[in-house]
Amino acid sequence: MADGLSVIPAATLRNLSDKLYEKRKNAALEVEGIVKQLAVAGDHDKISGVINLLANEYTYSPQANHRKGGLIGLAAATVGLTSEAAQHLDQIIPPVLNSFSDQDSRVRYYACEALYNIAKVVRGDFIVFFNQIFDALCKLSADADANVQSAAHLLDRLVKDIVTESDQFSIEEFIPLLRERMNVLNPYVRQFLVGWITVLDSVPDIDMLGFLPDFLDGLFNMLSDSNHEIRQQADSALSEFLQEIKNSPSVDYGRMAEILVQRAASGDEFTRLTAITWINEFVKLGGDQLVPHYADILGAILPCISDKEEKIRVVARETNEELRGIQADPAEGFDVGAILSVAQNHLSSAWEATRIEALHWISALLNRHRTEVLSCLSEVFETLLKALSDPSDEVVLLVLEIHACIAKDEKHFDQLIVYLVQNFHVDYSLLEKRGALVIRRLCVLLDAETVYRKLSSILQREPDLDFASIMVQALNLILLTSSELHNLRDLLKRTLYNNDGKNLFLSLYPSWCHSPMAIISLCLLAQTYQHASSVIQSLVEEDINLKFLVQLDKLIHLLETSTFTYLRLQLLEPGRYIWLLKALYGLLMLLPQQSVAFKILRTRLKTVPPYSFSGQQQFKGLSSGNALPEVAYASSSKIFEDGVMSADQRKTDDGINFASCLQQFERVQKQHRLLSKSQVQSQSQSRHNSASAAKEVQQADDTKRPSPVPETNRPPSRSSRKTSGQPQP
Template sequence: MADGLTVIPASVLRNLSDKLYEKRKNAALEGGLIGLAAATVALSSEASQHLEQIVPPVLNSFSDQDSRVRYYACEALYNIAKIVRGDFIVFFNQIFDALCKLSADSDANVQNAAHLLDRLVKDIVTESDQFSIEEFIPLLRERMSVLNPFVRQFLVGWITVLDSVPDIDMLGFLPDFLDGLFNMLSDSSHEIRQQADSALSEFLQEIKNSPSVDYGRMTEILVQRAASLDEFTRLTAITWINEFVKLGGDQLVPYYADILGAILPCTSDREEKIRAVARETNDELRGIKTDPTEGFDVGAILSVARRHLSSELETTRIEALNWILTLLNRHRTEVLSFLNDIFDTLLKALSDRSDEVVLLVLDVHACIAKDDKHFHHLIVYLVQNFRVDHSLLEKRGALIIRRLCVLLHAETVYRKLSTILEGESDLDFASIMVQALNLILLTSTELSDLRDLLKQSMFNDAGKKLFLSLYASWCHSPGAIISLCLLAQIVLQTYQHACSIIQSLVEEDINVKFLVQLDKLIHLVETPTFAYLRLQLLEPQRYMWLLKALYGLLMLLPQQSLAFKILRTRLKTVPPYSFSGEQISSGSALLEANYMGISQISEDGDPFHDSPNVYNGINFISRLQQFKHIQQQHHMHSKLQAQSRCNSSSAKEVQRPEDPEQPSLAPDNSLPPSRSSRRGPGQLQL
């Protein structure tokens, strides 16, 4: 007994007889703990047989409210562990749980004692062959969600130690605690972030050297962490994904859509390092050729790409479109089977604020439209979009039409558009759309071949078909139909027809919209597109119908407009020496009609009115009737609109008296702006 008393401190012996119960209780616990440790030391090699009686009381004391008790519990277990070593591994989970809590103890002495005990336990575990990683992992996974920095350091320390033991396969259980490690990368403590990063780097290196890894479960974690608000976490996650794409092989095929969903936003990340790794990973993933029969889910990839077409990030939208293009080129049949799921989104993307995105969207549409059915579908939907959103036509119409003409053959595109617009019920939109298409036709370098074909329309069968196809819808706009006739440039037929069109115009036609179109046309006559027309004026005896058409346009223009001055100046430059004989007299008569008006020249006495009305199968009389018929529809439509506005105004006047000081509105046929830079409704800005 005397030996037993000597191991118990004097302070504990005094408190055992203290008047206060709490002191006596704590002293008994402290004395008991020391006694248990002393008994273990005394039992030596036989102590392992009595651990069931010795260890549980010590572990229970770890949660005591008195810090001295917790301290002596650490000391007692330390002494016990030194004696029994690996035999107490059976209590490892309970000991680990207790140490995990004590690592964040409020008492510094207890923390120090727990730290010493922790080091000893680690030594024992690393040399033991009885440690069960399978039984330990559930406890570790549970504790990985703790936010306390001391506990986090404790956990990372154990993960690192266990991973260093050759006989313990921590890599095989990495998915169980990987998310917890990534969570620590955003810790406020630099030391914890560094420790977590070091552990993750070591595991990634092991993955590279390991033939068998569960990529699937870890990929699910990584794609979540790639969306973290913390930059360091995103960078680490995307770096891991990058390695997985290179190493994963067939295992990753079912996860391609998830990986793509993580990569695409990162390609536009504000951090340059993240963007670089994400783009490299994206290229690597897109370069892998996999077949649907191998589990590659085309629909899932398309769904991800479609979703990211609505991203605020331009690069992300571009890469999403590149993926759709890639899939179209490799798995066209499968992609077209999902077309209904993505087509509306692709159409909306035509309104994207980025020209680069719009051009890429058009590439996708063109790839889809290689089949006649889908081509028709595309053009119909495109016209519908232009009808609903006139700003799209105004801001992006030229870009869209020009690009489609390059990708899908200009003649095919224009003929399809013309066919659709010929039967367009919205007459106002039909007129606006035709004007837009006509302006693109006359100004775009991409459509130079189409213009050349139209110039041969009286001699070339393909040109004739194109002329007739466009004529049907160009009738919605007098300005456009006149332009088409001038573009066809044949000596008598189309120029004479242009004159007929001009002379058929009635009062309703000469309004602001028409004069704006005319203003544009006169300015276009001065561009390289109509250089041939200006050169033809050198031969007025041969191109008298051209002169008559131009003078007709001049007579329709207000004298104070800039377009009038431009055209008058051009006509005055027609050289008189190019006339000869009767033609000089006729040409002079036309020139003298400059201010008098073309209508004063007698139709019967006109020397150029004897041309046939049918040429190369084109019945120009029928065409003129077609133009008049469509224009009559426009006139009726305008009258109905005016009547509707009048009725609406009358209703308002009944409700409130007229303000005598209210300024009057300009009439519908008011003069157009004198400057050509002023655009009319629905006209394209090139």
């Protein structure tokens, strides 16, 4: 320091701290000349003394004008040193950088000016201070003073030029600083950062792409900035990087995939679109690197499939197809369980399209990696079963396809059918709204006979008789009306002369006993007409209730459909199908005469040709239109009494014990009647208890009321006073 004072005249030092800029500038020029002479003489000790004097006595001075003079003096000294300035940069740069945070905006401005002049002299030699300079410029880019900002921008452009031409710049040392700054929200700082990223990426010798994962998230964060220019700059930078990845796809896809997955769930539409676009390219380019990240990627794609923005939906669907089309091997790190878990989680999505794609993934995994999926089935099976209650028919159909695929194993088939029945039991509305859809689809995907046998077996043991009756009625209606069960109906029609038909009839019969109308329908379908007549005759008064009549009405209408065409044609031969005729007349007798169903069945029975009851010509001349059912029935009874047996009567002993079947039906119906009586008694008792409780409350209220005034003590009413001659008020 002493050397500095001896070298620089006192007047120069005074002017260096003068409040007038011109005096400080002239003093700086004198310092420049002095330092230049010392440099020529090679007296670097004195030069160091001058620099220390300027730094310690001026730039760190509490006086603002001293600090300004010190900064301009250091810049002048650097200019005087020219090519030899590099060896003194350790003394020159730190005090200038310290001034960047000065509380006086003019000092900060002169610090920018000083460093600008220093950088012009030393160029690449000051790269060793780059991180400190970058950090200072990052702060100054958001300075509150516009002049300081302008000076910082000018300095920033110069530093960028120096870095792009320097071979001493270390990207490895710079990236941690950049990564730390990328989360700053200030718009000026963001512009500053994007500008540096773009510049460094343009330098051929600097591999910014290799460090992209370190600042990728920050760039994506800027896409949602309120400043349009920042969003545009960030998007431009990201587009450039994506193009570089396409041209040279040797990057760390894994780390970037983690970032993209998070950004795909952004609340900002533009961010989501950009993220899903990147993911789309990654799925196409990433190859083996992405295998461990497939589950996370799928988790990002599925919600975007239902995005409110069409552009996002389109890219998400394309990406989903690309990902599902990749044939990955569990041996290579493909985690089937993780993918399955993601798909399962999205089955509860509020969006139908997402749920559908999640099911497509489960189906694809089942087809490709069945063993692995079944090993994880305990975790997903319950969710799949619950999905049968989904409000979307398309979802339910896909769920059924998956269940059918799983149910190739008997254990899982049993689980499915049992749960299905339990679900219908818990939610009757589900049975009403979805029962037919579910049962019909399962019959298509699995063997219809196996499905019905299993359902019958479960319902046969069902303790809730009311539910069993409702379920059987639903199954019976599906059996009679669904085109998917055509083969099952054909098999039942052969009950009397085919072992498979007989076995199916016997397997359904026990559970069908829960509904008289279901049993009658089954018998008509199986052409066991005599047993149908016996069942009808066995019905007692309690069986003929409103529910029964509603079901009977449905059956009468069904008899007019194509399902029972064969039955109606058999009426052309009443002599051969006497028990059919008797069964139908039995149904007719059960119907209220004023009902539509009665009129339909009566009209149908009137069409039975009377001349076919006997070989005699006693009915000749009577058309079917005026034949009376009573005449036809009387004739048929006469034929039966004469010993002519119908086709089904001849087969009743062929492996089917109809007497035992009838006893079983009567036994089950007796249980239903007892239950019904019990329910009526319970309701009656409940009403009685409610009435008693109400009466007790009334009595309690009465005891709390004041006693009525005796008649003798009550004041006479106005009317009585009038009649008694008392004066009126």
